[in-house]
Amino acid sequence: MSESIDDERQRIRERKKQELRERLENGESLDAADAGEGVDTPDEPIAITGQGHLDEVVEEYDVVLVDCYADWCGPCQMLEPTIEALAAETDAAVAKVDVDAHQRIAQQLGARGVPTLVLYADGQPVERMVGAQDRGTLEGLIAQHA
Template sequence: MSQTELPDEPIVIDDESHLDDVVAEYDVVLVDFYADWCGPCQMLEPVVEALASETDAAVAKVDVDRLQGLAATYGVRGVPTLVLFADGEQAEQHVGAKPADQLRSMIENYT
């Protein structure tokens, strides 16, 4: 599969069409729906940053306070919510902070 070179840090999503573009551009995308005030989101941030540089997935971050409509589109009711896209389709969705090894193996299932 040909794809654009993966970024080694999370992509900050500006709007709904930006997320669509990122999902279309990369084979596997892990999207972190987060909020600045969320403690578990802050704990997850270094994990998400490491996954961006260590795995064969693009990692994107969506601020749910700034992009409430986008969060609603994906049924985000709690943060952090992690949504995994594979080949342009939503494959998995998990609420709450997950350990790095669990997220890494989830990504590897699709790469």
């Protein structure tokens, strides 16, 4: 199974390289891409529907903040406005994993408590935090890996 995931990742990378080559050949500016804005990120959190969906999101965007949450979790509810603001105002894509609906994904992400936040950069997990985090800390981590 990991070979097929690796194959898919390689196909996505090759597609992105080809798109950049075509933009250069057409004389389009790559200033946005050079500033870390090559692929527009959604302005709202992405609700993850399964492992394949999470893999696609992590591969599509350079920086992805994954929020493992539960509807019944007080700290998760307190963190929600920050998560929405980060999606709207940073260059990171923000993905949300409901740990009750997707227990296996949460387990693979190392979520032993909620909220658990996992930051991906270039397809790899680079930070994992448990508990509610303040906006400044999260913005700093995103900027550091953008």
